[in-house]
Amino acid sequence: MEKHFAVIGDPIAHSLSPCMHNAGYQAARLAAEYQRFAVKPEQLREAVLGLRALGFSGWNVTIPHKEKIIPFLDELTPTAERAGAVNTVKVTETGKLIGHNTDGWGFLRSISALLPVVRGKNVVLLGAGGAARGIAVPLAESGAKLLILNRTPEKAGELSELLTGYGAQSAWGSLQPGDWLAAADLVVQTTSVGLRGEPFSFSLRGLKKEALVVDIIFNPAETQFLREARQLGNAALNGLGMLLYQGVLAWEFWLEEPPPVENMEQALRAADGG
Ligand code: ATR
Numbered sequence: 725m726e727k728h729f730a731v732i733g734d735p736i737a738h739s740l741s742p743c744m745h746n747a748g749y750q751a752a753r754l755a756a757e758y759q760r761f762a763v764k765p766e767q768l769r770e771a772v773l774g775l776r777a778l779g780f781s782g783w784n785v786t787i788p789h790k791e792k793i794i795p796f797l798d799e800l801t802p803t804a805e806r807a808g809a810v811n812t813v814k815v816t817e818t819g820k821l822i823g824h825n826t827d828g829w830g831f832l833r834s835i836s837a838l839l840p841v842v843r844g845k846n847v848v849l850l851g852a853g854g855a856a857r858g859i860a861v862p863l864a865e866s867g868a869k870l871l872i873l874n875r876t877p878e879k880a881g882e883l884s885e886l887l888t889g890y891g892a893q894s895a896w897g898s899l900q901p902g903d904w905l906a907a908a909d910l911v912v913q914t915t916s917v918g919l920r921g922e923p924f925s926f927s928l929r930g931l932k933k934e935a936l937v938v939d940i941i942f943n944p945a946e947t948q949f950l951r952e953a954r955q956l957g958n959a960a961l962n963g964l965g966m967l968l969y970q971g972v973l974a975w976e977f978w979l980e981e982p983p984p985v986e987n988m989e990q991a992l993r994a995a996d997g998g
Contacts, residue, residue, distance in 0.1 A: 727756040728779060729978065732763040732771055733786035738943075740995050741784055744971050747991030751984040756781075765792060772796045772813075776821065782814045782978040784971075790854060797823040806861045806890070809854055812974040826973035827855070828862035831912075831940070833972070834965030839910055839936050843867035846907050850899060851914035852879040855940060857886075859912060864892030871904055872896045875915075905930040911953075913939040918947030928952050940966055942996065968992055 731741045737760075745758035763771040768789055773796075775783055785793050790809040794800065797813065801824040804810050810823035832842070839845070845868050849856050852874035864870060864887045872894065874880035880896035887894040899915075905928065917924055918941050928937070928949075937953035940963035946954075953960040968989050975983040 725755070727754070727781045729756060729758040729782050729784075730775065730780060731758075731760045731784040731786060732768075732775075733760075733789060734762050734764055736760045736762045736786070739786065740967065740992055741971060743995040744968065744988045744992045745975070748971075748975065748983045748988045751987035754979075763789065765789065768792055769796050772821070776815055776819060780815060782812065782974070784974060785811050785813060794823060797821045799823070801825070803829065803861070806865075807858045809858060811858075811970060812977055814978055824974075824977050825858060826970040826977065827858040827966070828860075830968075830970030830973050831859045831938075831966045832862050832866065833969040835910070835936060835938060835961065838959055838961070842910070844869065845909040846871070846904075847910045847912065848873065848904050848908045849912050849914060850874075852876070852883045852896075853914065856912075856914040857883055859914060859940070860887055860894075861890070864890055864894065868892075868910075870894040871908075873899045873904075875899045899925065901926045901928075901930065906932055908932060908935050911935060911937045913937075913941070913947070913949050916941075918944070918949050921948070923948040924952075928956055928958075931956060931958060933957055936961070938966075939963065942967060945996070964992060964996060 731739050739760050742758045742760050749756040793810050798820045799822045804823045804825040807825040811827050812824045814822045847863055847868040848871045850873055852872055872880040872884050877898040884894040884896035937958050937960040939947050939950045941947050942963035950960045
């Protein structure tokens, strides 16, 4: 029987997930289809019930529903619980809805070729919103030493406190250059700055040459932040790898088998224009 998957969000027209997953199904000769649906916040509950009634096996959840979907689910995995957000829902054979989050571990998988071990590494997160939290939790669980910098420092403080509650090493501050630049092994840009081509408010000058720099934005493919990192000679990644691996992990959660990662990556790069 054909399996059905989807992504729900608003806006959703530009989501690359259908393309990535459908390419994977084709390569794996799997009878499955992945669709996208625009869902308004006030219709989220109906959408969730509708997807279940229609026999969907699972779906991804994106902006603005990642937190608001939680009350409509039956269970959360510990990862989703800690992230405080859900990006993947699985429908069990008995119709139970399980919320999971593959963003953070997807991020870690996406950097693993360049930074295989994060334990003991100095990681600086720029931003303290939902995306930062999703990434911070698995980094903390993997033994990284975190520093969270945010325009509104109190929010960085709240996230930092949450992480230290899990036994992590975490500090926080305001979004500005400082001694951290020379100490950081990994810098992750999680704010929305750069989405419209705007520059970041400070320079990365002083950054250790060996530091890996990641901007979770993938459209534009190179933000001014990433460009500066590359000009300084640092290795730099955009968010396309995170998108790929959150999809890979969602596939594994739904289907309990490894997906054809290369085909998914090819489809993603083709759809993203390069
Ligand atoms: P997301 O789920 O994408 O993380 P969010 O939870 O709304 O979205 O968080 C947005 C992040 O981008 C926050 O860290 C925000 O900083 P504030 O907490 O100070 O609002 C950050 N951000 C947005 N616009 C920014 C700007 N112009 N300069 C610096 N940080 C900005």
